[in-house]
Amino acid sequence: MASPEPHIIELAKRIAANTDKLQSYLTSHGLPTPSFDVDGPKDTLVPKTETDAEAARVAIVDDTQELRRLVLGPREYLMSYTHNELLSQQAIARFRLAHAFAPGTESSFGDIAAATGLPEINVRQIIRHAIVKDIFVEPRPGVVAHNAVSRLLAEDPVIHDWVGASNDDLWQGAAQTCNALEKYPGSQEPNETGFALANSTNATVYQVFSQFPERARRFGNAMRAFTEGTGFELSHVVDGFPWGELGNGTVVDVGGSQGFACFAIARQFPALSFVVQDLEPVIQAAEKEVPTDVANRMQFMAHDFLLEDQPVKGADVYFFRWILHNWSDKYCVKILRGLIPALKTGAKVVLNDNVLPQPGVLSRWQEDRLRSMDLCMTELQNSHERELDDWAKVFELADPRFEFKGGQRPAGANLWLMVAEWKG
Ligand SMILES: C[S@@+](CC[C@H](N)C(=O)[O-])C[C@H]1O[C@@H](n2cnc3c(N)ncnc32)[C@H](O)[C@@H]1O
Numbered sequence: 001m002a003s004p005e006p007h008i009i010e011l012a013k014r015i016a017a018n019t020d021k022l023q024s025y026l027t028s029h030g031l032p033t034p035s036f037d038v039d040g041p042k043d044t045l046v047p048k049t050e051t052d053a054e055a056a057r058v059a060i061v062d063d064t065q066e067l068r069r070l071v072l073g074p075r076e077y078l079m080s081y082t083h084n085e086l087l088s089q090q091a092i093a094r095f096r097l098a099h100a101f102a103p104g105t106e107s108s109f110g111d112i113a114a115a116t117g118l119p120e121i122n123v124r125q126i127i128r129h130a131i132v133k134d135i136f137v138e139p140r141p142g143v144v145a146h147n148a149v150s151r152l153l154a155e156d157p158v159i160h161d162w163v164g165a166s167n168d169d170l171w172q173g174a175a176q177t178c179n180a181l182e183k184y185p186g187s188q189e190p191n192e193t194g195f196a197l198a199n200s201t202n203a204t205v206y207q208v209f210s211q212f213p214e215r216a217r218r219f220g221n222a223m224r225a226f227t228e229g230t231g232f233e234l235s236h237v238v239d240g241f242p243w244g245e246l247g248n249g250t251v252v253d254v255g256g257s258q259g260f261a262c263f264a265i266a267r268q269f270p271a272l273s274f275v276v277q278d279l280e281p282v283i284q285a286a287e288k289e290v291p292t293d294v295a296n297r298m299q300f301m302a303h304d305f306l307l308e309d310q311p312v313k314g315a316d317v318y319f320f321r322w323i324l325h326n327w328s329d330k331y332c333v334k335i336l337r338g339l340i341p342a343l344k345t346g347a348k349v350v351l352n353d354n355v356l357p358q359p360g361v362l363s364r365w366q367e368d369r370l371r372s373m374d375l376c377m378t379e380l381q382n383s384h385e386r387e388l389d390d391w392a393k394v395f396e397l398a399d400p401r402f403e404f405k406g407g408q409r410p411a412g413a414n415l416w417l418m419v420a421e422w423k424g
Pocket residue numbers: 254255256257258261277278279282303304305306307320321322323
């Protein structure tokens with residue numbers, strides 16, 4: 001019997017086959033091949049509906065990473081200085097190195113130093129480190145030019161904000177998280193976090209950002225880059241719950257921000273009425289921007305769910321989109337108990353939120369994103385992402401009269417829709 005093929009050969013063959021599949025898809029749809037040339041595409045765009053081509057792309061990401069780690073071996077893998085990747089990205093964002101010269105032109109370390117105020121020696125070390133990570137190119141010694149990645153940083157302010165916030169805010173919090181876990185063992189408080197230690201404060205992330213409007217703006221923009229991506233479309237909320245069965249009922253969107261989710265639902269279900277609740281400053285801004293086609297069915301209301309019980313009594317649905325994952329179990333229980341005085345029998349609490357998968361269900365790449373977000377919640381808020389059973393437990397802890405009915409992730413969506421019914 002032939003001995004089985006070594007795993008690295010199996011991986012390499014799979015990578016070749018999937019790369020072929022991806023390129024055939026791009027060619028047959030007139031799409032550009034991936035390239036970091038300065039004029040290369042910003043994304044390798046394969047619509048999620050193209051399941052074969054997208055599966056091939058995802059498999060390439062997973063398999064190339066595994067192959068790389070295998071050929072490094074455990075020792076070199078662990079000794080590969082991955083944190084410095086963040087340092088050169090942080091420096092590029094902090095000192096606006098990508099903005100020091102225009103895409104399509106060339107520059108020198110000295111000119112970049114003059115444009116940014118950084119010493120030339122630091123510019124050289126940062127840019128040359130970034131170049132080995134595929135950001136910028138050096139076509140001739142000492143001459144720097146943009147590639148597609150540095151060009152994106154130069155031209156897309158939202159991506160620039162994402163890189164800035166993820167390094168200056170998230171990475172700093174991450175680096176202090178073990179210190180916070182030691183200092184505040186088992187804490188569920190949002191001000192006893194790595195982020196708080198990194199900012200030498202005992203304030204929460206919201207309180208810190210309220211003191212630094214520019215950081216708050218950048219963080220908000222960075223989060224928006226994330227939440228406006230594929231899989232977060234509001235159509236999943238509109239189509240993923242039987243809103244029509246509520247007839248002319250009322251939906252309260254708790255922590256509803258500007259009310260975007262309600263606007264989308266309202267357009268599809270003209271008999272429903274909505275109350276959008278959020279903190280006072282958010283509501284003040286939101287009220288000024290209500291689209292006229294739904295304005296007569298939208299009420300905006302300042303409501304702090306940590307300080308007050310739910311003031312809207314007898315609604316059919318209390319909707320929480322991307323709210324409870326921000327809070328530890330202690331605060332989720334508090335928020336849910338705050339609903340109880342308002343709940344009529346049969347009222348539903350609808351969550352639109354992350355659900356952690358069991359290990360190995362998703363691709364390694366997708367799972368890594370979710371596990372990273374899980375850690376992020378701890379770094380920032382002492383919260384964590386939850387498995388479906390964890391969500392059930394939160395309702396059970398809040399009150400046994402909540403019947404958690406589970407949920408589903410609409411096809412192509414990132415967030416799940418989950419329902420609990422009040423049986424009180
Ligand atoms: C991650 S955002 C989600 C916003 C919206 N539901 C969405 O899906 O886009 C969290 C929201 O919770 C709001 N929030 C935070 N603390 C709150 C509190 N104590 N009471 C009410 N809203 C709060 C924030 O202002 C923010 O709008």
